[in-house]
Amino acid sequence: xxxxxxxxxxxxxxxxxxxxxxxxxxxxxxxxxxxxxxxxxxxxxxxxxxxxxxxxxxxxxxxxxxxxxxxxxxxxxxxxxxxxxxxxxxxxxxxxxxxxxxxxxxxxxxxxxxxxxxxxxxxxxxxxxxxxxxxxxxxxxxxxxxxxxxxxxxxxxxxxxxxxxxxxxxxxxxxxxxxxxxxxxxxxxxxxxxxxxxxxxxxxxxxxxxxxxxxxxxxxxxxxxxxxxxxxxxxxxxxxxxxxxxxxxxxxxxxxxxxxxxx
Numbered sequence: 001x002x003x004x005x006x007x008x009x010x011x012x013x014x015x016x017x018x019x020x021x022x023x024x025x026x027x028x029x030x031x032x033x034x035x036x037x038x039x040x041x042x043x044x045x046x047x048x049x050x051x052x053x054x055x056x057x058x059x060x061x062x063x064x065x066x067x068x069x070x071x072x073x074x075x076x077x078x079x080x081x082x083x084x085x086x087x088x089x090x091x092x093x094x095x096x097x098x099x100x101x102x103x104x105x106x107x108x109x110x111x112x113x114x115x116x117x118x119x120x121x122x123x124x125x126x127x128x129x130x131x132x133x134x135x136x137x138x139x140x141x142x143x144x145x146x147x148x149x150x151x152x153x154x155x156x157x158x159x160x161x162x163x164x165x166x167x168x169x170x171x172x173x174x175x176x177x178x179x180x181x182x183x184x185x186x187x188x189x190x191x192x193x194x195x196x197x198x199x200x201x202x203x204x205x206x207x208x209x210x211x212x213x214x215x216x217x218x219x220x221x222x223x224x225x226x227x228x229x230x231x232x233x234x235x236x237x238x239x240x241x242x243x244x245x246x247x248x249x250x251x252x253x254x255x256x257x258x259x260x261x262x263x
Contacts, residue, residue: 070107073106073184077181077185080177080180080181080184081099084101087157090169090173090174092156092158092160096117096122096158098123098124098125100125100126100157100158101153101157102151102152102154102181103127103151103152104147104150105149106151106184106185108185109187109256110149110150110151110189110190110249110253111150111151111152111182111189111190112128112150112151112191112193113154113178113190113193114128114193114197114228115154115156115165115166115194115197116159116163116166117156117158117159118132118230120133122158127152127154131230131233132230135229135232136152136193139242139246142243142246143246143247143253151185151187153178154178154197155171155174155175155196155200156170156171166196171196171200178200182218182221188222188256189223189249189252190218190221190222190223191223191225192223193226194227194228194230195208195228198211202223202225208225208227211225212224212225212226212241213248215248215252224246225245226241226242227241227242
C-alpha cells in the first residue's frame, strides 16, 4: 500500500508540474497527445543519407572531439555569414538596416525556421527579438530548453519593406543560405514557424493548419510545422495547438537522446 501511495504522489507531482508549465506558456486547458506512429519510421530514416555522424552532447564522443566539432561548425557559419553580408542578389539589401543571419548554438539539436525579419529584428540584427520573439523564447523554455540551446533562422535574411510577405523570387534567391545553415548545424529536429517557412522547407502549398501536428521529412530530418508566434499574438486560442505540437517535438528529442545514450 505504501508503494502505491508513493507512486500516486509521484504522478500527482508530475501532473502539477506539467500544469504549471502550460500556465507559463499561456495554456488554460490540458491537451493529451497521442503517440505519433510516423515517428518511428522517421527516426529510422533520419540522416541515413549523411556520411558524417552528428556530434551532440549525448553522443559517445569525448569533450575534446565535441569542442573541435563545435568550433568547426561555428567557423563554417561565420564564413557563410560573411558571404551573405555581401549578397546583392535581390533589392532587399538596399533597404535593410542590418542583415539578420541567424543566432544560436552551432551544435543545436533543435532548429527553428521563421519567415523573415521584422522591424525589431532589422534594427538589432537578430531573429525573433520583438514580441513574437519573446513568445518564442517562452515556447522554447516550456519544453525544457533555453534559447541558447537552439538555433533560430529565417527563410529571408533581410527585412521586406513594411513587413510585407516574402516574394517568390526573394525566397528562391535566399533559400540556399538557409539550406547551408541546416547542413552545417545538422539539427535532429526542425520546427517550421508559419506558412512561408513550412511551405518553403517542405516544397508544398498546403496551409499550416493542415501541415501542423505531425512530423514531416526534410531530407531525412523530422520537421514539425506549427503556427508562427506573431500569429499567436493575434490568435491566442491557438496557443493550445502550438503547445500540443511542441510537446511532440520535446518527446521526440527525448526519444532521440535515449537512443544515443544507449548506443
